[in-house]
Amino acid sequence: TTLNNWVSDSSTQIAFGRGSSGYAIINSGSSSWSRTFVTPLPDGKYCNVYDGASSSSGCTGTTITVSGGSFTATVSSYSALGLHTGALAGGTTTSSGTATTSKTTTTTTSASSTATAVSITFAETATTVWGENIFLVGSISQLGTWSPSSAIALSSASYPVWTVTVSLPVNTSFQYKYIRKDSSGNVTWESDPNRTYTTPSSGSATENDTWR
Structure with a gap:
């Protein structure tokens, strides 16, 4: 699985x-x-x-x-x-x-014929130093509502590409950014403007980004 x-x-x-x-x-x-x-x-x-x-x-x-x-x-x-x-x-x-x-x-119980959520994979290319990790945060509750403490950690398994797959509501527009956290908990935000995305009505998708 x-x-x-x-x-x-x-x-x-x-x-x-x-x-x-x-x-x-x-x-x-x-x-x-x-x-x-x-x-x-x-x-x-x-x-x-x-x-x-x-x-x-x-x-x-x-x-x-x-x-x-x-x-x-x-x-x-x-x-x-x-x-x-x-x-x-x-x-x-x-x-x-x-x-x-x-x-x-x-x-x-039977599954609804209409999807209510889709799986979106966020792939961020970013180089880091020892102790740093990349997180995803955004304007909707599933992405922490802009709170760094609720941000979603990305996996470094394919470094320097960091990835995470998130279940999000269908047909939903939102803003998001990537942040860095070091081992002391210090947070660095990537530069403006905020990124924007709208989820599809069904299926899955991948969003490829690069740290800025």
Whole structure:
């Protein structure tokens, strides 16, 4: 399954998705980690499988609500959070798309014929020095609403091209920029003007940029 929506606000905090099936957050730092995470998980209430499980009445542990391609969570120090489509609050989802509770009540769900989100890959060419990372931030909530603390980390796996794939609402126009963060948390914004983009009505796309 494709790794996506990678976030790392520090060397002790990582979060990432596995396609549209799951999302994991690991906090090995000494302080809690709070932020909004972007995910292609379908909207719904999910059980954190790190501290509990799905039950007929909800979750035995923490319940997380995914809405509009994102969710907000606080992960305690030296703790973790795990969400997947097989652990929904009140029941588990089988591979056939049928939600089954412990009372053996089944409800068949069908996907909407109209897409509500698309996967956009942002590819930024940028050279960095040791300790620097590239992040994406923008005018919509899925991109952190211009807050550097909520910016999305790009992967350096194809350095000097940094990439990240984000699930965004269809037919949506927004502005965005790339920023650099060093190991001390200092932020450097790329130069003006803001970049602009409009998501397509379906499918996926790649936006190629160069640091300026």
